[in-house]
Amino acid sequence: MAKKTAKPAKKPTPKARKSTPKPAKPIALYYWPTPNGHKISIMLEELGVPYAVHPVNIGKGEQFAPAFLKISPNNRMPAIIDPDGPGGRPISVFESGAILQYLGRKYGKFYPQDERARVAVEEWLFWQVGGLGPMAGQANHFLNYAPEDLPYAKKRYSDEVHRLLGVMNRRLEKKKFLAGAYSIADMACWSWVLSTSKYIALDEFPHVKAWRERVGKRKAVVRGKAVAAEARTPLTDEERQVLFGQRAR
Numbered sequence: 001m002a003k004k005t006a007k008p009a010k011k012p013t014p015k016a017r018k019s020t021p022k023p024a025k026p027i028a029l030y031y032w033p034t035p036n037g038h039k040i041s042i043m044l045e046e047l048g049v050p051y052a053v054h055p056v057n058i059g060k061g062e063q064f065a066p067a068f069l070k071i072s073p074n075n076r077m078p079a080i081i082d083p084d085g086p087g088g089r090p091i092s093v094f095e096s097g098a099i100l101q102y103l104g105r106k107y108g109k110f111y112p113q114d115e116r117a118r119v120a121v122e123e124w125l126f127w128q129v130g131g132l133g134p135m136a137g138q139a140n141h142f143l144n145y146a147p148e149d150l151p152y153a154k155k156r157y158s159d160e161v162h163r164l165l166g167v168m169n170r171r172l173e174k175k176k177f178l179a180g181a182y183s184i185a186d187m188a189c190w191s192w193v194l195s196t197s198k199y200i201a202l203d204e205f206p207h208v209k210a211w212r213e214r215v216g217k218r219k220a221v222v223r224g225k226a227v228a229a230e231a232r233t234p235l236t237d238e239e240r241q242v243l244f245g246q247r248a249r
């Protein structure tokens with residue numbers, strides 16, 4: 001039997017052309033390679049969605065640029081602009097926790113919909129943004145950057161980081177990841193734990209140490225941490241002037 005000859009492909013009608021999925025527009029990531037910045041570069045790498053890095057050199061004061069303040073009124077990075085936000089219109093998001101939640105909801109990954117699982121993620125995410133991040137930030141400041149030696153401040157903040165690592169260690173004794181399954185809560189904490197391990201030996205916290213290695217082995221985490229890593233250099237005196245001693249303008 002003669003084979004049917006394939007019909008020549010029809011020219012796509014205007015309607016058919018319309019339904020061809022458009023390539024996703026990249027999410028703009030306003031970023032500098034610090035633990036707060038890493039949270040979002042790691043999440044975007046984990047999601048595998050296109051994004052474009054817009055460096056915000058915080059030592060040079062780029063966080064005060066009027067255009068940046070329009071999307072991040074707290075003059076802090078990270079922030080994002082998603083050109084394809086709700087209703088197909090652009091949306092900007094500042095605050096790392098809010099960005100992680102937004103991306104987790106949008107792509108339905110690393111932020112479960114089941115209420116119990118979601119609450120667990122939120123507990124540990126808020127624990128990071130309200131506790132581990134600010135306390136470790138202050139410890140780092142007094143240990144490495146304060147112009148005066150302030151033993152009380154150094155001890156107060158490093159004690160609190162020590163306490164928080166103990167809390168985390170007890171949690172990770174029972175769970176592989178902070179909320180059970182790997183989530184945005186782990187991404188929020190990971191780079192901060194790396195920075196605390198420069199002044200608190202993690203041998204005392206073996207479950208945190210094992211988690212740090214477990215998370216750190218993920219390819220997306222390695223890629224996220226490497227984004228613009230070369231831009232991070234020791235602070236100069238001018239950069240210290242920009243970063244420390246800010247008051248309301």
Ligand SMILES: N[C@@H](CCC(=O)N[C@@H](CS)C(=O)NCC(=O)O)C(=O)O
Binds near residue numbers: 095
């Ligand atoms: N709560 C903010 C904190 C962000 C933050 O502190 N970012 C720092 C770098 S790690 C920053 O932009 N610093 C600029 C400055 O201090 O002027 C978040 O979680 O996004």
